[in-house]
Amino acid sequence: MLKAVVVVIGGKRINAAELSLKGSDNSSSSTTSSWDISGGIRGNCPVSEGCDFLFGLKIEGYSLANYGCGRAAAPVSSCLGVLRIPPLYFNLSKVLVFQKTFIPDYREIVLRRFHILDDHHFDSCNKEDEPKIFDIPQRSFKILSQLESLDQMRTHLDRLSEIAQQLHERIKATASSASQVSAQVKELDELKQRISDDLDRATDIVDLKECYEGTQEALAHKDYEKAALFLHRYLSLGPDIVASNPDKRLEQAKTELLGHLRDQCQKACDTDDDESFKRWLKYFAMIHAHSEGLQQCVGFLRHRIINHQNDLNLQHSNENNDDTQFVNRIKRLLNYIALEVEGFLGCIDTHFGPGYTLFLLSQLQSTVDTCALAIVDEFVLYRQLKDKASNLESDHRDIDTLTSELAMLIQPIAYFLRFVELRAEADRSALEEIRRNEGYDCGFQGPIPLVCKEIPDVRRNSKLSCKTDELNAMYVILEDNFLTSSVTVAIQEDELDLSQQIPVTKAVEDVLFLCNKCTRRAFLTVSEVNVSSTLNHVGTCLIDRLLAYLETRAMKAQLHRLDGASWSETFHKGLALASGESDKAESTASLPRHVWINNLQMFKELLPKYKSDTLDYYNLLSKRISTREHEKILTVVENNIQEALDVAHRYLEIGVDTLASESISSKLRGLVTVLPYASFELNEEEFDGMPDLTQQMAELLGEIETTIQHHKSALLPGAFTAWAVSFTEKVVELLEGRVATGKYNLLGGLQLEKDISRASSCISDVVGWPMTDRFHRLNRICLLLTLDQIHSVYDYYDTAASNWHLSRDEITTILLCRTDFSPQDVARLKL
Numbered sequence: 001m002l003k004a005v006v007v008v009i010g011g012k013r014i015n016a017a018e019l020s021l022k023g024s025d026n027s028s029s030s031t032t033s034s035w036d037i038s039g040g041i042r043g044n045c046p047v048s049e050g051c052d053f054l055f056g057l058k059i060e061g062y063s064l065a066n067y068g069c070g071r072a073a074a075p076v077s078s079c080l081g082v083l084r085i086p087p088l089y090f091n092l093s094k095v096l097v098f099q100k101t102f103i104p105d106y107r108e109i110v111l112r113r114f115h116i117l118d119d120h121h122f123d124s125c126n127k128e129d130e131p132k133i134f135d136i137p138q139r140s141f142k143i144l145s146q147l148e149s150l151d152q153m154r155t156h157l158d159r160l161s162e163i164a165q166q167l168h169e170r171i172k173a174t175a176s177s178a179s180q181v182s183a184q185v186k187e188l189d190e191l192k193q194r195i196s197d198d199l200d201r202a203t204d205i206v207d208l209k210e211c212y213e214g215t216q217e218a219l220a221h222k223d224y225e226k227a228a229l230f231l232h233r234y235l236s237l238g239p240d241i242v243a244s245n246p247d248k249r250l251e252q253a254k255t256e257l258l259g260h261l262r263d264q265c266q267k268a269c270d271t272d273d274d275e276s277f278k279r280w281l282k283y284f285a286m287i288h289a290h291s292e293g294l295q296q297c298v299g300f301l302r303h304r305i306i307n308h309q310n311d312l313n314l315q316h317s318n319e320n321n322d323d324t325q326f327v328n329r330i331k332r333l334l335n336y337i338a339l340e341v342e343g344f345l346g347c348i349d350t351h352f353g354p355g356y357t358l359f360l361l362s363q364l365q366s367t368v369d370t371c372a373l374a375i376v377d378e379f380v381l382y383r384q385l386k387d388k389a390s391n392l393e394s395d396h397r398d399i400d401t402l403t404s405e406l407a408m409l410i411q412p413i414a415y416f417l418r419f420v421e422l423r424a425e426a427d428r429s430a431l432e433e434i435r436r437n438e439g440y441d442c443g444f445q446g447p448i449p450l451v452c453k454e455i456p457d458v459r460r461n462s463k464l465s466c467k468t469d470e471l472n473a474m475y476v477i478l479e480d481n482f483l484t485s486s487v488t489v490a491i492q493e494d495e496l497d498l499s500q501q502i503p504v505t506k507a508v509e510d511v512l513f514l515c516n517k518c519t520r521r522a523f524l525t526v527s528e529v530n531v532s533s534t535l536n537h538v539g540t541c542l543i544d545r546l547l548a549y550l551e552t553r554a555m556k557a558q559l560h561r562l563d564g565a566s567w568s569e570t571f572h573k574g575l576a577l578a579s580g581e582s583d584k585a586e587s588t589a590s591l592p593r594h595v596w597i598n599n600l601q602m603f604k605e606l607l608p609k610y611k612s613d614t615l616d617y618y619n620l621l622s623k624r625i626s627t628r629e630h631e632k633i634l635t636v637v638e639n640n641i642q643e644a645l646d647v648a649h650r651y652l653e654i655g656v657d658t659l660a661s662e663s664i665s666s667k668l669r670g671l672v673t674v675l676p677y678a679s680f681e682l683n684e685e686e687f688d689g690m691p692d693l694t695q696q697m698a699e700l701l702g703e704i705e706t707t708i709q710h711h712k713s714a715l716l717p718g719a720f721t722a723w724a725v726s727f728t729e730k731v732v733e734l735l736e737g738r739v740a741t742g743k744y745n746l747l748g749g750l751q752l753e754k755d756i757s758r759a760s761s762c763i764s765d766v767v768g769w770p771m772t773d774r775f776h777r778l779n780r781i782c783l784l785l786t787l788d789q790i791h792s793v794y795d796y797y798d799t800a801a802s803n804w805h806l807s808r809d810e811i812t813t814i815l816l817c818r819t820d821f822s823p824q825d826v827a828r829l830k831l
Contacts, residue, residue: 207237208250215253224264227257228283235288254287265296269303278347285351294356297348298363301340305364308336309371326379327408330372334416337368345423354430361424361458369463372413376467379409389474389481396485403478407524410475413468414526417459424458475525476533479518483534486514487541491549496591502716503591504598511546512606516613523617531621532636535614539640543647547603554596554655593659594714600652601719604645611641652722660726663707664734671700672734677742680752681819687747697755701762704731708766724767728774735759739781743819749785756782777805784814790821790829797831 211234218227234250261280268277277300284293312329341364348356380386383402388394459465494507515538522534614637675696682690693701708727712720735756744752760775787793797804797811806814808831815826 207233211237212250212253215250215257219253219256219260222260224257224260224280224283227253228286231257232286254289257283257287258289258292262292262296265300269300272304272307274300274304274343278344281344281347282351290352290356293352294348294359294363297344297360301344301364302367304340305337305367305371309333309374324405324408326375326382327405327412330375330379330409331412333371333375334412337364337371338416338419341423349427354427354434357427358424358431358458361420362461365458365462372464373467376409376413376464376471385474389477392481394481396482396489399478399482399485403475403482404521406471406475406478407521410468410471410525410527410530413464413471417462417465417468418526420462421459472525472527472530475530479522479530479534480537483514483518483537483541484545487511487545490514491545494549496595502598503595503714504602504716505591505595507546507549508599508603508606511542512603512610515542516610519610519614520617523621526621528632531633535633535636535640539644542607542640542644547600547644547647547651550596550599550603551651551655553591554593554600554651554658557591557593557596592714593655593662594711597652597655597659597719597723598716600648600655601716601722603648604652605716605718607641607645607648611637652719656719656722657726659711660723660730663711663723663727664730665703665707668700668703668707668731669734671696671703672738675700675735675738677739677744677752679743680748681743681745682747682751684747687751690751692754693758694751694755697759701759704759704763705766708763712767724771725774728763728767728771731763732774732778735778736781739778740813740817742817744785744817745820746786746788746818749782749818753782753786780804780806781814784811785818787818790815790818790825793829793831 211230214230215227215234218224218230231250231254261283264280265277268274268280277297281293281297284290284296312332316325316329341361344360345357348360383405385402385406388399388402490510491507494505494510497504497506497509518534519531519538522531525531618633618637676694708724711723711727715723739752739756756775756778760772760778764771783796784793793811793815811831812826812829815821815829816823
């Protein structure tokens, strides 16, 4: 149902029948009225109560005045709007039916030709036809509205166009003036630059004349320093000025000055005056004669190195030969060379610049290699190093001495090569920085290797470095041979260490001492390869030789068990190995298992000390080895130590478990068997007259205490701790087996609980720490055997509890041991 409908018929007067207004959905009544439109539409709009909107119409040729609604009159401006439609011929039954949703889409309607619509037409209109009715007019209305808006904007655009044209005319004149000013400024800048260039050229010409005159005067007075300053000033004028000197007078003066500087350097070299030589050396750089200056420096250093080498040889011939003669000679030679080179590097860096240190080191390389290799080759030949490295049957004492001397010989060579590498790397980095940021254009003929070719690798091209690699290879072979043979001898000559209060042999301390010695010696070589190889071989010897030896002895000692009294007597008298009446190997095999368990425990305690010492050597060497090599060495140390500890722990567990099993003697087993738990049904009189501890349990605890005391005096604290835990577990296992086969009433269970509680306390007191956690299962068994009623088990047992340590079947078996609990009641329990 429509909310509001207005029907208008063309004419000067609208009769009541011709104007109809529908009411709201809930009201079917209609109100009629007449409007006089001779002077416009006047009067009140006949709108029924509940109408949703008002609608104003403008008929062609007339204007809309005011109209009211109900009791209150409203001006035209308060209406929803004035609608306009083009003067088309429409059937009013399709056009003049307006709903609220369509009204905002129209602004003014002009009607020309109409047909009267009655109520039947309004009722026949439905919502399904409305979109089709208003489809075409709606689109045309929007287009007309947009065209009208564009027409209104055209006026404003014309005005804006006029303003823009005016601005264009003004800016055009300003731009023309700015272009003229810019051209004049450009001409002035070019003129200024030409004047500046002319002034600079005139100044350079004056300077050129002064340089020539000053150089000639300085050379005449033999003032070479002043002559070098004038030539340096001349060479700094620029290539154009230098090329403009047709007679090359200053170039001739430079050649003459170079001759005088060579003579002065030769005099300094002959008198071995390095301070005077450094003074003349800087003048070569001032006159851009870098190559000549460096050649003079190389010649001076070569002269001093060769003289020092001759002095060392003469001194060596006058001294007595000893084990360190080659080490002292190579150390003195390389230290002297390093000091001499370091003394000239400051002068080279200051006056010559980056890149020339590399040239100096590469030129000195052949001289250094010749002098150092002479000593090294003499050492290899004199000590027969190659023969001893290939002969594995050499005496380990001779190998030890030779390996130590070789390590001390390698150390100064490694330090010197590291010194050269660091200086070359610093110079290379500075040179690359200049090439990358500023370019490398010296403006003179510098050293060819630095300007035109690749930067030399001083260490890779050194023969001394290659020889050092050979020495390192022979060192690794000798060190491995020494360690293997020494560990073998230490194991073969193993004997009881009577200086210790606990029975141990000397093998563990001796082998770890040898490993520490080899590790420290490997770090002296300042070689990551030597250190890693030695550490790996140390780990192999510890596991495959020492620990394997201890584990084998511990297993073979299983038939040589001694009781506490005899062992104590044997240990204190030292009869096992100290008598000397039997072979050491046979005597060592006769030692009880305690000794080998102590050795394994001592190995676990001393190995961290070896690791700590190794890390101390590593920290001392950390400044001389790169970060990447640091990480390798640290990884090798951690892996080898951890692997050895794991193996020792595994062997110790096996040995302790075997020893604990042997500690359960036949006497102890018999005392467990005679415990009175087979039929332990007590009446009140027997229970009251029975002591807190049964006699059989007291005897058992006495035997257990004696066994613990004997092992406590024969084992190291760490080994005794592991043994005590394992022994207690085995004793408890025997007691469980005995208790589970007995028969009890309530009072018998209470007496059993006293015995077990006393046993737990007694073992804890003898051992020295609480062992109650090993009695958890027995305590639960005693709890089950002391229940008043069988259903009381529900008050204690929880299926979700993990601390009961008893399975459901075990609980049922224990409850069946109670003679006052019927099997039917036990079977009915739901655990």
